[in-house]
Structure formats: C-alpha cells, structure tokens
Amino acid sequence: MTGTNQCSAWIRTGVAAYEYVKSGNLHLKLAMLTLPFVMIGSYIGANLNLVVSDYYLKLLMI
Known part of the structure; x- marks a missing residue:
C-alpha cells in the first residue's frame, strides 16, 4: 500500500x-x-511501518 x-x-x-539548491537558500553546513x-x-520510520498493524496505517493514511 505505501509503495x-x-x-x-x-x-x-x-x-x-x-530547484532549492539552485535558488541559493541551502545552508550546506547545517544540512550536513x-x-x-x-x-x-x-x-526508524521505515521499520515502524513494518511493525505497525495495517489497520492503523490505513487510519493514518486517510
């Protein structure tokens, strides 16, 4: 479902x-x-997606 x-x-x-990098608004030091x-x-988020029941994921996706 999430793929x-x-x-x-x-x-x-x-x-x-x-486009964001090209605009010059990126602070490279902070990004790194x-x-x-x-x-x-x-x-952590990807692994939580595997652990949480499909029922709750469907509720969150709606």
Whole structure:
C-alpha cells in the first residue's frame, strides 16, 4: 500500500531539491549537520511501518 507511486515521488523530490539548491537558500553546513539525524529518523520510520498493524496505517493514511 505505501509503495505506490514511489518513482514519481522520487522524481518530484529530486526536482524540488535541485530547484532549492539552485535558488541559493541551502545552508550546506547545517544540512550536513542534520543529515545523520535524518537518516536515523528515516530508518526508524521505515521499520515502524513494518511493525505497525495495517489497520492503523490505513487510519493514518486517510
């Protein structure tokens, strides 16, 4: 259920990130500082998706 349209989401995210970097609003030092926390949070979120019942995921998705 949560895997649908991931390709288009990746492309949209990549284009948005490119446009943001191109605009000059990115603070590279801050971005690199927060990167480990983003990766850890992403890992935890993906694993929670595997543990939580489909019933609750459907409630959250609606």
